[in-house]
Amino acid sequence: MNFLALIGSVVLAFLGHLGRLTIFTATALSHCVRPPIYPRLIGRQMIDIGYYSLPVVGLTAIFSGMVLALQSYTGFARFAAGSETAVANVVIISLTRELGPVLAGLMVAGRIGASMAAEIGTMRVTEQLDALTTLSTNPFKYLVVPRLIAGFLMLPVLVLVADIIGVFGGFIVSVYKLGFNPAAYITNSYDMLKALDVISGLVKAGVFGFLIALMGCYAGYYSKGGAQGVGAATTNAVVSSSILILTFNYIITELFFGT
Amino acid sequence: MTDVPKIRLRDVRKSFGAKRVLDGVNLDIAKGESVVVIGGSGTGKSVMIKSIIGILLADSGVIEVDGQDVTQIPANNRDAVNRKFGMLFQGGALFDSLPVWENVAFGLMQRERMSRAHAKERAIETLAKVGLSADVGELSPSELSGGMQKRVGLARAIAGEPEIVFFDEPTTGLDPIMADVINDLIISCVKQQGITALSITHDMHSARKIGDRITMLYEGKLIWDGTAKDVDSSGNPYLDQFVHGSAEGPIKMQVRR
Numbered sequence: 001m002n003f004l005a006l007i008g009s010v011v012l013a014f015l016g017h018l019g020r021l022t023i024f025t026a027t028a029l030s031h032c033v034r035p036p037i038y039p040r041l042i043g044r045q046m047i048d049i050g051y052y053s054l055p056v057v058g059l060t061a062i063f064s065g066m067v068l069a070l071q072s073y074t075g076f077a078r079f080a081a082g083s084e085t086a087v088a089n090v091v092i093i094s095l096t097r098e099l100g101p102v103l104a105g106l107m108v109a110g111r112i113g114a115s116m117a118a119e120i121g122t123m124r125v126t127e128q129l130d131a132l133t134t135l136s137t138n139p140f141k142y143l144v145v146p147r148l149i150a151g152f153l154m155l156p157v158l159v160l161v162a163d164i165i166g167v168f169g170g171f172i173v174s175v176y177k178l179g180f181n182p183a184a185y186i187t188n189s190y191d192m193l194k195a196l197d198v199i200s201g202l203v204k205a206g207v208f209g210f211l212i213a214l215m216g217c218y219a220g221y222y223s224k225g226g227a228q229g230v231g232a233a234t235t236n237a238v239v240s241s242s243i244l245i246l247t248f249n250y251i252i253t254e255l256f257f258g259t
Numbered sequence: 260m261t262d263v264p265k266i267r268l269r270d271v272r273k274s275f276g277a278k279r280v281l282d283g284v285n286l287d288i289a290k291g292e293s294v295v296v297i298g299g300s301g302t303g304k305s306v307m308i309k310s311i312i313g314i315l316l317a318d319s320g321v322i323e324v325d326g327q328d329v330t331q332i333p334a335n336n337r338d339a340v341n342r343k344f345g346m347l348f349q350g351g352a353l354f355d356s357l358p359v360w361e362n363v364a365f366g367l368m369q370r371e372r373m374s375r376a377h378a379k380e381r382a383i384e385t386l387a388k389v390g391l392s393a394d395v396g397e398l399s400p401s402e403l404s405g406g407m408q409k410r411v412g413l414a415r416a417i418a419g420e421p422e423i424v425f426f427d428e429p430t431t432g433l434d435p436i437m438a439d440v441i442n443d444l445i446i447s448c449v450k451q452q453g454i455t456a457l458s459i460t461h462d463m464h465s466a467r468k469i470g471d472r473i474t475m476l477y478e479g480k481l482i483w484d485g486t487a488k489d490v491d492s493s494g495n496p497y498l499d500q501f502v503h504g505s506a507e508g509p510i511k512m513q514v515r516r
């Protein structure tokens with residue numbers, strides 16, 4: 001094919017996707033504020049996203065906190081004697097601001113985004129979405145809205161837990177491996193922490209949770225062509241929500257802390 | 260009012276890309292009538308039903324339900340029309356995240372805001388009509404055999420007592436005895452509850468039994484329309500070939516030898 005034509009068709013396809021995603025998002029949001037709302041389904045999604053992701057997110061957080069303490073100590077010990085304060089600070093600030101939300105977001109994208117895309121995608125290719133419509137139930141209200149709301153609400157909770165577990169991981173390494181004073185470590189952590197650090201992390205988490213659910217539902221909703229199509233939708237959901245998480249992470253950081 | 264057909268199709272066309280599936284379909288179905296569409300595999304029977312219930316959008320033509328052109332209704336306003344419909348999907352399309360009884364009760368709870376307990380009672384009654392016991396209601400659809408899934412789909416289609424039901428191959432995959440039970444069930448829906456039915460089937464025995472009228476879809480058009488009695492004396496070579504299930508005749512299957 002002509003090279004320019006190839007570029008053109010790729011750009012057109014991209015714009016087409018973008019337009020479809022925009023309409024999808026707008027439709028979903030408009031259904032969020034119009035009854036009927038399904039509290040039962042929201043509850044089930046909240047348990048799925050929040051409770052069942054706890055082990056994955058917790059493990060990620062504790063090892064990240066531990067390695068963070070270890071690495072930053074190696075770094076700081078080369079320069080200064082006051083490394084005890086610095087390690088505590090680095091661990092808690094990088095966890096609350098960046099690593100907590102981003103790592104939890106990426107893990108949940110792999111777990112939840114994929115399963116949403118697979119579930120809704122399977123419903124699409126087995127005509128269950130059509131069956132919903134003929135039973136006077138809007139798939140947006142019944143499937144998409146509960147997932148968006150649950151994602152938006154539960155990710156901040158997960159991140160809060162991840163922050164605490166991560167700091168605990170850093171604490172363990174610092175105290176038992178590096179021989180820091182436990183009480184001093186906690187004071188150092190606590191003194192440095194500003195409310196804004198935690199808040200910015202939670203705002204990120206809410207946005208990430210929304211994005212994960214959105215991309216999972218979107219990929220599933222437009223999947224076609226049997227098992228292979230559902231597989232592709234799952235991959236798309238995870239890849240696109242991961243990229244969006246990293247992009248929005250930068251944008252939100254810029255909004256909060258950029259000067 | 261009685262002259263307004265329940266369903267009226269005029270010159271309905273639908274293509275997928277270059278492939279023309281419906282090429283000017285005309286059909287009138289009166290209230291309380293049971294019409295059976297027959298035709299070869301892949302001729303567009305399912306597409307025709309899906310166009311009527313609005314899952315697929317016809318490219319052109321008129322589709323009227325109770326005299327109202329449903330192709331002109333915006334998607335977010337279709338609800339009032341959809342309420343009149345019950346649909347048995349060819350592949351079942353059961354919700355696999357819900358137990359069987361909730362599948363059957365789904366329309367009752369969603370459309371009619373019936374309480375769960377009450378809807379469950381109704382679901383179990385409906386399941387009994389298709390020969391399934393109450394304990395089947397607690398299973399998940401993936402735990403059922405193909406024929407049982409079909410019957411659950413059937414129960415879901417008729418549970419809400421719709422005005423019009425579409426059956427896409429209601430007896431495919433059932434044993435002859437159960438197939439006949441289902442035929443009787445469809446007949447009782449139409450005769451006793453005054454439901455209008457549009458069924459698709461390949462099973463000529465079933466077609467003759469449930470159809471007040473039989474019509475045949477071939478190359479995008481309904482090429483024959485008549486009562487079950489006239490099927491054998493139609494003189495239409497396409498219909499004759501289909502009814503006798505013969506490989507010889509004007510209909511050429513797209514297979515290589």
Ligand SMILES: Nc1ncnc2c1ncn2[C@@H]1O[C@H](COP(=O)(O)OP(=O)(O)OP(=O)(O)O)[C@@H](O)[C@H]1O
Nearest residue numbers: 275278280298299300301302303304305306307349
């Ligand atoms: N969503 C779709 N996209 C593209 N092509 C489609 C789609 N749905 C149906 N078709 C095509 O339309 C034609 C008619 O399909 P349809 O499902 O209506 O057949 P059918 O008459 O119901 O056959 P069967 O008796 O085997 O169920 C087929 O050739 C199919 O390939």
Ligand SMILES: [Mg+2]
Nearest residue numbers: 304305349427
């Ligand atoms: Mg079909």
